[in-house]
Amino acid sequence: MPNKKKYNVNGDSGIKAQIQFADQKQEFNKRPTKIGRRSLSRSISQSSTDSYSSAASYTDSSDDETSPRDKQQKNSKGSSDFCVKNIKQAEFGRREIEIAEQEMPALMALRKRAQGEKPLAGAKIVGCTHITAQTAVLMETLGALGAQCRWAACNIYSTLNEVAAALAESGFPVFAWKGESEDDFWWCIDRCVNVEGWQPNMVRRGQLPYWICRAVTLWLFLLQILDDGGDLTHWIYKKYPNMFKKIKGIVEESVTGVHRLYQLSKAGKLCVPAMNVNDSVTKQKFDNLYCCRESILDGLKRTTDMMFGGKQVVVCGYGEVGKGCCAALKAMGSIVYVTEIDPICALQACMDGFRLVKLNEVIRQVDIVITCTGNKNVVTREHLDRMKNSCIVCNMGHSNTEIDVASLRTPELTWERVRSQVDHVIWPDGKRIVLLAEGRLLNLSCSTVPTFVLSITATTQASRALALIELYNAPEGRYKQDVYLLPKKMDEYVASLHLPTFDAHLTELTDEQAKYLGLNKNGPFKPNYYRCCSSSSFFLLP
Numbered sequence: 266m267p268n269k270k271k272y273n274v275n276g277d278s279g280i281k282a283q284i285q286f287a288d289q290k291q292e293f294n295k296r297p298t299k300i301g302r303r304s305l306s307r308s309i310s311q312s313s314t315d316s317y318s319s320a321a322s323y324t325d326s327s328d329d330e331t332s333p334r335d336k337q338q339k340n341s342k343g344s345s346d347f348c349v350k351n352i353k354q355a356e357f358g359r360r361e362i363e364i365a366e367q368e369m370p371a372l373m374a375l376r377k378r379a380q381g382e383k384p385l386a387g388a389k390i391v392g393c394t395h396i397t398a399q400t401a402v403l404m405e406t407l408g409a410l411g412a413q414c415r416w417a418a419c420n421i422y423s424t425l426n427e428v429a430a431a432l433a434e435s436g437f438p439v440f441a442w443k444g445e446s447e448d449d450f451w452w453c454i455d456r457c458v459n460v461e462g463w464q465p466n467m468v469r470r471g472q473l474p475y476w477i478c479r480a481v482t483l484w485l486f487l488l489q490i491l492d493d494g495g496d497l498t499h500w501i502y503k504k505y506p507n508m509f510k511k512i513k514g515i516v517e518e519s520v521t522g523v524h525r526l527y528q529l530s531k532a533g534k535l536c537v538p539a540m541n542v543n544d545s546v547t548k549q550k551f552d553n554l555y556c557c558r559e560s561i562l563d564g565l566k567r568t569t570d571m572m573f574g575g576k577q578v579v580v581c582g583y584g585e586v587g588k589g590c591c592a593a594l595k596a597m598g599s600i601v602y603v604t605e606i607d608p609i610c611a612l613q614a615c616m617d618g619f620r621l622v623k624l625n626e627v628i629r630q631v632d633i634v635i636t637c638t639g640n641k642n643v644v645t646r647e648h649l650d651r652m653k654n655s656c657i658v659c660n661m662g663h664s665n666t667e668i669d670v671a672s673l674r675t676p677e678l679t680w681e682r683v684r685s686q687v688d689h690v691i692w693p694d695g696k697r698i699v700l701l702a703e704g705r706l707l708n709l710s711c712s713t714v715p716t717f718v719l720s721i722t723a724t725t726q727a728s729r730a731l732a733l734i735e736l737y738n739a740p741e742g743r744y745k746q747d748v749y750l751l752p753k754k755m756d757e758y759v760a761s762l763h764l765p766t767f768d769a770h771l772t773e774l775t776d777e778q779a780k781y782l783g784l785n786k787n788g789p790f791k792p793n794y795y796r797c798c799s800s801s802s803f804f805l806l807p
Contacts, residue, residue, distance in 0.1 A: 333442050334449065340434045347433035348456065350426040350442040358398075358431030362405070365398035368716035371762035376406045386411030391457050394518070395423040395709050396441045399716055401432055408437070415460065417453040421445040422686060422702055422710035455504070514744065515539040518548065520584075520639035521664045526748050538744035545751045547759045553585035557661060559715055560708035561590045561635070562597065567712045568687050568701050569657060574598035577631045579624065582638035583610040586661050590635055591619055602627050624648060633657045635707075636667035646672035649690075652698055659701040661708065668704035686711045753789040 338352045339345045366373055390407060394400055396418045404414050416432070418424045418441035425443070432439045438460075440453035514537055517523050523543045529535040542548055565571060578594050579602040580587050587610075591601050595618070603619045605611040611621050624644070628634075628651050636643045639662045646669055649658070660667050673680075673690050681689040681697075691697040702710035764771065779786045 332449075334452065338433075340436070342436060344436060346438045346460075348440045348442075348453065349429040349433050352430050352433055354427040354430040355434035356431075358401075358425070358427035358429070359434075361398040361425065361428055362401045362431055365402050365716050369399065369402050370766050371759055372402055372406050374762050376409045380409040383411035388412040390414045392416045393419045393454060393457070395420055396429050396432075396439065397423065397425050397709070397713070398428050399714075401428050404432060404437055405435070414438075415440075415457040417441055417457045418445070418450070420706055420709060421447070421450050422705055458504070512537045517541060518543050519664075520662070523748070524639065530746075530748050535746050535748070537746060539748045540751060541748050542751050546753075546756050549585045554589045556589070556714050557586045557637070557708065558589035558593045560712060561661060562593050563712040564701070564707040564710075565633070565657070565659070568684070568707075569699060571657070576600070576633060577627070578602070578633040578635065579604065579622070579627050579631045581624065581634070581636045581643050581667075582662075583607075583614040583619075584637065586637040588613075588617075590637060590661060591617070595619075599633075602631065628652060631656065633659075635659055635661055637661040638667060639664060641666035642669050643667045645669050649673065649698060650692075652696075654696045655699060657699045657701065658704075659707045660704050661706065665703070665705040668700075670700070670704040673700070750793060753791055753793050757788050757790065 333348050333350055336348075337345070338347070338349070340347070340352055340355075385407060388411065390412050392404070392414060394416070396416065400416075404416060407414055415438045417439075422443060424441040424445075429439050429441050438457070440456045442449075445453065515526065517526055517539060520543055523541045526535060526539045526541065530539075562573070565573075573594060575598060576594075577600045580590050580594070581604045583591070583603050583605045587603065591603060591614070594601050601619050602622045603611075603614040604622060604624050605614060614621055625648075628648050630653065632653070632655075634644060634648075634652070634656065637660070641664070644658065644667065649669070649672070652658070658668060677693055679691040681691060683689055686702045688700045688703065689697045690700055701707055708714055761771070774782070774784065774786050776786070784790060
């Protein structure tokens, strides 16, 4: 902790300042000294970071003492089918959602064009994603298109409490708050899945799959899963496997979650169609590359206040996330190393001017270690032991398995919380590393991400809605029990919705040109296998 310094002020102006300080001190002493589980220094440190973070919670200290699970809260309509930090924060959250709407032209256009048709009328969707203002715009769009939604968070640190409160106030069953425990995390997911009173109904063309509570019958009906990381899918497989007999489909956005789906498909255990929107062009290029190119610097700055010029950084993985991180750090003057296992991505890193190394070769000298592979144990205890003093360690991949944080929770190591989402892990000899967000996703845990990019990305916003519409309205038999990519026409549609923002004007093919290329004048212009980017490196070795 920083040393406490005392300052003496001389002169008349100093006497006045000293009197004011005494009054302030007296007022401070009147305040309650008990502030829950947090120390005073930690509270002050956290408030200093939250003051310039849009993720500020607008809570007082007494509110932190009680777990949301122990609170009895109701929104203005009298509903209590939610669990958030503080429903009174709804007004602040509504303002953030309104700001996000201004930067999300595609999703707002989709809402405007399709809300009259209600293409998701009768649909019941359960989601497990980051709960941010951008996600709120998605959820409210799904609601405007006719769907009923229940939502939990896919990350224990990324929830914006005020946004969750705004959604709950609007009538969305949301179960999430920033700083959940592992037990809270799974409890929230279970509350989304295991719910009473959500009865199935009938529509034309036969029965659609819906939810019904286990307490009412042995069958649990669910329409669709919208997942980020595969945790929700995993929970239903583990706790409620019979639900998959009535599930319409799964939409997955992360590398980790998609990998799990392909594993299930290969083993013949995937029970329903799944839409892989992680590998859509508008997801890979815009969310993974451009979003991370901007948010990596924001996350590091907010948590460490460091200067990047001259710093040595190793980025583990040169997929689209890795490319974005490397480009940003290189532009700031950092010396960037890359580790890779894929020869194609490795060659791209070399052609982009980065030195390709093994992690063991540079671990003693680098100032920052960033993982973005989606794999497990990329940074092991052996690597952590060899790091230099004050080395910063963080993760830009979805999963919290890339850094072996569990190996650091041993008696000989001391953990010191210095500010929100920043821990010093101290070795017996005095060496310390700076661990950010306990190895979880840095940008959404410690900062925010660009709203416009999230509007573009196929998975996080627009194409998720389109993928849900596609699965929901597809005729029986179109999709088998396998993993599918989003049709290229939808990718192009998402991109076209954002072009007016830049006053961009597309060139149109003539009939002769379209015939020469063998294309429809209105697209799609690329085959479904076209990706315009390399795949992310999933199996990264040290």
